[in-house]
Amino acid sequence: MEKLKQRIMEQSSVLSNDVLRMDAIINQQVDPALTMEMGHEFANRYAEDGITKVVTVESSGIPAAFTTAYVLGVPLVFARRKKTLIADPDVYCERVPSFTKGIVTDIMISKPFLSKEDRILFIDDIIANGDAARGLIRIIERSGATLAGIGIVVEKAFQAGGKLLREQGIRVESLVQIASLDNGEITFK
Template identity: 70%
Template sequence: MEVLKQAILDKGVILSDEVLKLDALLNHQVEPEMVMEMGREFARRFAGESITKVVTVESSGIPAAFTTALQFGVPLVFAKRKKTLTSDQENYSERVPSFTKGIVTDIMVSKAFLSKEDRVLFIDDIIANGDAARGLIRIIERAGSELVGMGVIVEKTFQKGAATIREQGIRVESLVKISGLSGGVIEFE
């Protein structure tokens, strides 16, 4: 997606050789037309997969996952990061480290929202080390749902998250691949 690459060049902020801040695009502010195009592109790439649910991890993946679910006409399920008074006690949960937050959190999905009949598409905003992604994949597996693939908005190929997921035999489709951030320059594949 050339428009996404250009937006990353225009609005992305390199914080280090490993961290790219995309608050103006994905993590704090969202450009609705661009996010709608992301959903259309993921729907195009996964057409014919008989998807019954789209899943993501709270919170930055929600806009693109929502537009993707809208394209497929299926529900969006997102893994919550915090347990509340209204949280379903019957849930799948995983403890996962967060690369950007530098903390370990729990992610959880109510057992009411994933089943053995579901064919699931996982949408994520950015994949670096892939810890949260692997945690949600374990939840999908424990639910008995079939993971048909994973759509990623930005894959940082110089970190091994997406590669480790592909090694599990999972199809990963990335809208943009970044091969480096060295010297304050965003390098695309």
Template identity: 70%
Template sequence: MEVLKKRILEEGIVVSDQVLKLDALLNHQVDPELTMEMGREFARRFSDSGITRIVTVESSGIAVAFATALVMNVPLVFARRKKTLLADPDALCERVPSFTKGIVTDIMLSRQFVSPEDKILFIDDIIANGDAARGLIKIIQRSGAELVGLGVVVEKSFQAGARTIREQGIRLESLVRISSLNEGTVVFED
């Protein structure tokens, strides 16, 4: 997605050789037209997969997951990161570290919204080390649903997350792949 690469170069902020801040595009502000374009692209890539439900982790993946769900005409379910008083006591849970937040959190998905009959497409904003993604994949597998694939807006291919998921035999589609953030410069893979 050339338009996404262009916007990352214009609006992304390289914080370190490991961290790219995309607040202007994904994590704080959302451009509705760009988000819909990303959703259309994921829907195109997974159009022949029989998807019945889109799943994501709150909060930064929700906008792109929503756009994908809208285009595919299927429900969107997001895993919560915090328990509330109204939380499903029988929710599927997994404890995961957060690379960017530097903390460990629980992600929870209500059994009410996923079933063994579902064919799930997992959409996420960025994959670095892949801890949250692996946690949600475990939850989806425990639900009995079929995980058809994972769509990621930005893959940091110099970190191990995407590679470890692909090694599990899971289809992972990235809209852009970044091979380096060295010296404050974003370098994309072809």
């Protein structure tokens, strides 16, 4: 998506050779029109895959996942990172490290929201090492649902996450791939 690349160049900042701040685009402020374009793009790429649910991890993946689910006409399910007082106690749970947050958290989905009849499209904002993705994939597998594919808004292709998932035979579609952040410069693949 050329428009997304342009916005990344204009409104993001390189914090290190591994970290790109995109708060003004997808991680804190959200442009609804751009996000709708992302959703349409993912929906077009997976239009023939019989998707029954879109799944993401809270919180930054929710806008792109929501618009994708809306365009596909299917429910959105998101994995929570925090247990609430009213949370369903019957959940699928996986412990995953977060590259950008530097912490380990649990991600949880209530069991009634995933079934063996579901064909899942997993949408996320960024993939670096793929830890959150692997945790969510384990949840999907344990539920008996089928993972049809993964849509990533921004793939940091210089980190192993997307490559490792593709090597496992998982279809991964990225809207933008970043080849490098070396020397404070964003280089697209």
